[in-house]
Amino acid sequence: MELLPESREALDEYVAPSLDDVEALLRVIEGWAVRAVPECVALSVTLLEEDLTFTLVDDATASGARRDTEAASTPAGTAEPAEDAHALDERGWAEMARERAFSGIESTVCLPVVEHGRAVLNIDLYASTAHAFRDRIDGLVEALGAWQAGAVTNADLGFDTLRRAEAAPERLREQRLVDVAVGLVAARAGLTTDDALSLLRQGASAAGVSESQAAAVARTLMS
Template sequence: MELLPQSKEALDEYVTLSVEDVEGLLRVIEGWAVRSVPECVALSVTLLDEDLTFTLVDDPARTATRASAAAPASAAEPEAPAYALDEGEWADMARERAFEGIQSTVSLPVVQQGRAVLTIDLYASTAHAFHDRIDGLVSALGAWQAGAVTNADLGFETLRRAEEAPERLREQRIVDVATGLLAARTDVSTPEAHDALVRAAEAAEVSEVQAAKVTRSILS
């Protein structure tokens, strides 16, 4: 698998030390995943504290083409299956609306000291790729078995989040710079300066990033 181009860009911007080597982590997970589930065609890791997603795909160019060619969702509500609690029918309906090439998924949270710190999402090209394999994945990846969820992201939502990661990091850098300037100018702690920035944004009914840009312009 290859890094999504936006994930490559985001890794160049990523400086937080909660996970020192994100690409290394992705590659380790890839190795375990493809050995356990040969049908695995993509994987994403979401760092929950930073709300950042990084993605590996079987072919980044082809994935981008599939994403851009995807038809917009219909405004009409999907027709309910004959038996509303029939999970098999709901799964079949979801696959009809799935991202092309993805027929099954599993989401595995990783918990440290009682707190979820990241989520691993795996995507496979066949409908039953993860059948009888989740226990092995949980053990290999150090995930929380009770939190495992199957087929919750057949639309490959983590791809969209991974594509947004570079912009999210650039915006966070703007907020961090403005917070630092405000803290230095007003002689308060960084958390206090950030709280003041958030309050200013709410009072002005603008986004935190917009308030940060104004603050940075005034204080620079």
């Protein structure tokens, strides 16, 4: 598997004392996952505190596209259920999810990693066959140090973590802008950084703009 280009860009910019080498972590997880599930074609790791996702993907999956579901949809764009389908029929929901799945992905599992009672990572694995994770989750949980009770299968057949990984560089740029603005506000107003961040958030909320937009204004005014 190869790093998504946006993940490479984000990794080149990402610095955190608590997790110095995210790429090494990705590669370790890749090794365990591919040995346990040879059908694994992609994986994502999400740092929950930072809300950043990094993704490894094979070439075929990286170039995949969503399947055409128009034939299985009503004119309003919603799937037409079978007449006898029950609203809570899990098999029916699974089939509907697969109709909207990312090309080349037939099954997924999300494994949270918990430290000191708090989830710190989500590990999402993606496979090219529908039953790739059957009878393998226990082994993955043990190998990856994940929380077994929190494991969820087939929740991301649409490969949403790919889109979050693609957005990671921009998220990092926005966070850096906020950090700089908070530092300027703290220095000018004699506040702690926590108080300066709170002030920036209040200003963003009052103006109806994002934190990064408020940070850009604050940086311009104080430069």
